Amino acid sequence: MSAREEILARVRAALAEADTAPVQVPREYRTSLSGEVPSGEGLLDLFAERVEDYRATLVRCSPDAVTDTVRSALADSQRVVVPDGFGYDVPGGISDTGLTAAELDEVDAVVTEAAVGIAVTGTIVLTHGTGQGRRALSLVPDLHVCVIRADQVVPGLPDAVRLLDPSSPQTWISGPSATSDIELDRVEGVHGPRTLHVVLVT
Helix, strand or coil: CCHHHHHHHHHHHHHHHCCCCCCCCCCCCCCCCECCECCCHHHHHHHHHHHHHCCCEEEEECHHHHHHHHHHHHCCCCCEEECCCCCCCCCCCEECCCCCHHHHHCCCEEEEECCEEECCCCEEEECCCCCCCCHHHHCCCCEEEEEEEHHHEECCHHHHHHHCCCCCCCEEECCCCEEECCCCCEEECCCCCCEEEEEEEC
């Protein structure tokens, strides 16, 4: 008998002797943080505070002012990728025609919409549907401008998970890309956008 066969035989014997009754796992998870965090304007204030805690910028605007606010956030960006279905006008925006990573690296910025915002963590979630583009768009350009509506902001992670389709791709973003070296010096932009600018439409 080989060593492999001996090990497998021992595993089979141990399993045969073990209690194979299914383990009962408690499922009393919280499914919402509603009531535990502020609602209404307080919820949006918490979201804004947490987004800014991550060294991202958040600007609030009315629906009529989104185009101008996005344009201001883009500042001097010359080459801006705009995903299909993005709901606002971006003059001179470049359509994503399957740009390669190298081509995206030459782009100054990307604008997207979001699927969900999480107040307690300041996280925005993209599911890469209409207006959000494919995952590479939010990971390669140096500036990411993301538009999210007030009604898309939920209290906490359980509230967000309940709204999301687990079979769809998702990108969860909490601030600009950042990492620290062994001396804990923070470096931004190594694994994604160096700058995150969130436009909250209220």
